[in-house]
Amino acid sequence: MVSKRSKRGSVTAFSAVLALALLVLGIGFLFIVLYMGAQRETKNATDAGALNVGKKVLTDISVPLNGSANQACFKDCSSDSFDNNASRDSKITLERINRVWAKAMLIAINAEAADSDGQGGSGSGNASQAESGAQEISNALADKLTTPSNLHGFFSELAQVNSVRMIGVGSKTTVLPGGGWQTSLMDREAESNIQLTGTPSNNFYLPPGFTLPADASTQCTRTPMPSAVAGDYFLKGYVPIKVGSKTFWQVPFKWDNKPILVASSKFDAEKASANAVQWSKPVPNAFSVEGQALKAGAAGEKASSWVLSNPRKPFKLAAPHSFLHVKVDQPKCHWYFYPVPPFKVEFGAAQNYDFNSSPTSMSGTPMPGGGVLCSLVTPPSQTVGLDIAARSLDDVIFGLPNLHTSETKKIENYMVTRANEMISKPGVVITPAKLHTCLDNALTRLALIAGQKDFYVYSADGETLQCDIESVAQVKAITWMPGIIGNNPDGSEKKIIDDDYMPGGIPPVMPHAPTPLPFCSPTPLVNVSWLLWDKDVFWKPGSGYNGNLGEIRVKRWSEVHTVGICNPL
Amino acid sequence: MHLAVKLSTVIILVVATASNLVAIAQTTPTQPQSDPATREKNLQEARAKYNSVLSTEHINISEKIPINFPVPSYNSNVTSTSFVNSIKGAPTATAGIVTKDSPENVFKWYQDKLRNGGWSFRAAAPKLMDKIGKAGTLFMLEAKKEQQGVKVACLLDPRTRGTNVSVIWVKNRLGN
Numbered sequence A: 001m002v003s004k005r006s007k008r009g010s011v012t013a014f015s016a017v018l019a020l021a022l023l024v025l026g027i028g029f030l031f032i033v034l035y036m037g038a039q040r041e042t043k044n045a046t047d048a049g050a051l052n053v054g055k056k057v058l059t060d061i062s063v064p065l066n067g068s069a070n071q072a073c074f075k076d077c078s079s080d081s082f083d084n085n086a087s088r089d090s091k092i093t094l095e096r097i098n099r100v101w102a103k104a105m106l107i108a109i110n111a112e113a114a115d116s117d118g119q120g121g122s123g124s125g126n127a128s129q130a131e132s133g134a135q136e137i138s139n140a141l142a143d144k145l146t147t148p149s150n151l152h153g154f155f156s157e158l159a160q161v162n163s164v165r166m167i168g169v170g171s172k173t174t175v176l177p178g179g180g181w182q183t184s185l186m187d188r189e190a191e192s193n194i195q196l197t198g199t200p201s202n203n204f205y206l207p208p209g210f211t212l213p214a215d216a217s218t219q220c221t222r223t224p225m226p227s228a229v230a231g232d233y234f235l236k237g238y239v240p241i242k243v244g245s246k247t248f249w250q251v252p253f254k255w256d257n258k259p260i261l262v263a264s265s266k267f268d269a270e271k272a273s274a275n276a277v278q279w280s281k282p283v284p285n286a287f288s289v290e291g292q293a294l295k296a297g298a299a300g301e302k303a304s305s306w307v308l309s310n311p312r313k314p315f316k317l318a319a320p321h322s323f324l325h326v327k328v329d330q331p332k333c334h335w336y337f338y339p340v341p342p343f344k345v346e347f348g349a350a351q352n353y354d355f356n357s358s359p360t361s362m363s364g365t366p367m368p369g370g371g372v373l374c375s376l377v378t379p380p381s382q383t384v385g386l387d388i389a390a391r392s393l394d395d396v397i398f399g400l401p402n403l404h405t406s407e408t409k410k411i412e413n414y415m416v417t418r419a420n421e422m423i424s425k426p427g428v429v430i431t432p433a434k435l436h437t438c439l440d441n442a443l444t445r446l447a448l449i450a451g452q453k454d455f456y457v458y459s460a461d462g463e464t465l466q467c468d469i470e471s472v473a474q475v476k477a478i479t480w481m482p483g484i485i486g487n488n489p490d491g492s493e494k495k496i497i498d499d500d501y502m503p504g505g506i507p508p509v510m511p512h513a514p515t516p517l518p519f520c521s522p523t524p525l526v527n528v529s530w531l532l533w534d535k536d537v538f539w540k541p542g543s544g545y546n547g548n549l550g551e552i553r554v555k556r557w558s559e560v561h562t563v564g565i566c567n568p569l
Numbered sequence B: 001m002h003l004a005v006k007l008s009t010v011i012i013l014v015v016a017t018a019s020n021l022v023a024i025a026q027t028t029p030t031q032p033q034s035d036p037a038t039r040e041k042n043l044q045e046a047r048a049k050y051n052s053v054l055s056t057e058h059i060n061i062s063e064k065i066p067i068n069f070p071v072p073s074y075n076s077n078v079t080s081t082s083f084v085n086s087i088k089g090a091p092t093a094t095a096g097i098v099t100k101d102s103p104e105n106v107f108k109w110y111q112d113k114l115r116n117g118g119w120s121f122r123a124a125a126p127k128l129m130d131k132i133g134k135a136g137t138l139f140m141l142e143a144k145k146e147q148q149g150v151k152v153a154c155l156l157d158p159r160t161r162g163t164n165v166s167v168i169w170v171k172n173r174l175g176n
Helices: A004-059 A094-116 A123-145 A149-159 A200-205 A264-269 A393-398 A405-421 A432-439 A442-449 A470-476 B002-026 B036-057 B103-116 B126-131
Strands: A062-064 A091-093 A172-175 A191-195 A234-236 A241-243 A246-248 A286-295 A298-308 A323-328 A332-340 A343-346 A360-362 A374-377 A382-384 A454-458 A466-469 A494-503 A509-511 A520-522 A528-541 A548-562 A566-568 B059-062 B078-086 B092-099 B120-123 B138-145 B148-156 B163-170
Touching: A004 A094, A004 A149, A004 A172, A004 A286, A004 A298, A062 A123, A091 A094, A091 A123, A094 A123, A094 A191, A094 A234, A094 A241, A094 A246, A094 A528, A123 A149, A123 A246, A149 A172, A149 A286, A200 A405, A264 A286, A264 A298, A323 A393, A323 A405, A382 A528, A382 A548, A393 A405, A393 A432, A393 A442, A393 A548, A405 A432, A405 A454, A405 A494, A405 A528, A405 A548, A432 A466, A442 A466, A442 B126, A454 A470, A466 A470, A494 B078, A494 B092, A494 B163, A509 B078, A528 B059, A566 B036, B036 B059, B103 B120, B103 B138, B103 B148, B103 B163, B126 B138
Parallel strands: A323 A548, A332 A548
Antiparallel strands: A062 A091, A172 A286, A191 A234, A241 A246, A286 A298, A323 A454, A332 A343, A360 A382, A454 A466, A494 A528, A509 A528, A520 A566, A528 A548, B059 B078, B078 B092, B092 B163, B120 B138, B138 B148, B148 B163
16 A cells, blocks of 8 residues: 555656756756757858858959059059059959950951051060969969968958857857858859940941950840849959960850859869869859858867859959050142143142141242243232141041041041040040040140141040140050050051042132243133142050050141143144 | 052153144144144044043033032123033032122122022121131132022132132032
8 A cells, every 4th residue: 555655755756857857858958949049149140251252352352553564554454443543553453354354355456457457567576475463463362362371361351250159158150261261153154344345246346347246245144134244244263264375264254143152062063173274273152252250279069151253343344544546647738730631740849837827828939831832921920728727626526538438437437436445434435526525626726736746545534535736645545545645556557548539628629821832812711720638647556555546647638739731723 | 559649740741742742743844734624633632632631531511500500690790601510420410600709799689599599508707707817808608408408608808809609519418
């Protein structure tokens, strides 16, 4: 028989055991919760550190330009602004490396186009210099970006401020050096942050004579494609872009994507070791990190994270600090006679006329025997210079005479494509109309009247086109123009518009009376003099290696033709 | 290049002198006036030489402005007209008018006619003309319609106080 006391004792013992068990379970549960929380905190801190790495690698790891000519030509790329007048720090970062490669490629394109026109000069050699300079900078940057210790600080900067209290009081997430710090080449064949001008249909406003390989460009690869860039094209990343025998590279950065965390499987699949690219030393755009949360003296949690970087800062394919030189030759008036028709001879010295005095009345030297049966042919005074009177630079280059339509278009095309190379702001296109408006500004008229013969087309702000005389250009682009404005184009000159001419006198035809030989008299209605406006336009291409993208030289002159014919009485 | 040009000039001059001497030799001093048939033949030969020049230079010259010239011709107090057109490449022509009227009046007449004819134009600002010392003596405008371009210049003739007018027309206009 069991006593009441005995029954009460067993319940007490059971309760005690149960309480203990519950306590153990509770403590165990608490430990599990703490463990999982600590793991989550560590992961969060690591993700935060990774995102900071993805952000800071864009701007805080840089390669200084070493001052050699083939690197100095990229100083204009050492800015995060499309404003060409913004300050430059001579440092190339991940955010800027595509600008460097793009400019090197543009130099090569200009040289290639000039070569195809037979005007290469030293452009190709300079393009090789630029290519090697870009490669040196790129290699140095790749070295820095693939050295994990250079990234550790960015990780710690943010990971350490993230709470990991569940590990223990005073615990922090720190860098776990080793194999967890890797790089990858993600988003292959996606767009870089270098936007092209125009579309394939207008050859991206690249110089005539060069066509960009079809696999070098792409539209935005984001899905769905943002409407803001629906019609735009970009250079393609991690794809070799061939220009002649030279190869250029871009790092892909999908348009306006933030730095984002990515899955390890995707990261690993695109590592150079797993899936090589042809680029011998590629600049990575993705980084893996590994951190650990430690309690003083004891092991804690470890976590890894993978981040795909993106500067969200597009630029245009450009040579930001560059210009076109327009040179106007001294206009002259030449005097022609026809002693043996239809052959003409020039007689007497050519006379200068100018923008500040035209139109002006001019007289030629009388030519003895300058006509058929004429003892003397005296050309009537002609009003010379109406072709240049009060004209703008646009008129001087493209104005009458402009009957050589295809050659005139060619000059326009050279200038438009080069003008677009000066523009750094994405989405801005210099159309032929914009070029003509720029060259047609009233200041160019006044400058020509004032005797100026040298003009410079450039973009001070990377967005708009200007045409100014040397002193004004130097002031408007004071940080960079003075250092390059004296540089000559590296191509060779060719006459593109060859003696475009048309009648242009005022009045267009003037009668005159030649002095006949004995027993002869002037033939009625045939002794006339007329004036022609003539124009040559030359193009000397520049690759842009030294900032000079080319030179347009305009030669304008007038010809007074005087026919003197007498006949026997 | 210059040497070649000078050499060719000398050759042409020598040929010219020789041909002139031959022509003179053919005219007998005792008979200064040829018979009508010879005179006509001489005139024809002279005109043929003139035409060979125009043909070689690819231009046509006339005293009259064709009635189909696309820009109306000023017709008040006109003392002479002339016309030159190119016979090669893109069509272009220049009409010249000499009038006793003042440049201001002639220029205003052209502005009105072009405006009424549907041309859009811009005239050179008086300030600009002043800069080149031609204020009141030179008036210029540029006009366009479809693919045609026109430049009109009215220049004061200081001798007669009248106006020399030049109307330059181009069919396939380029530029903006």
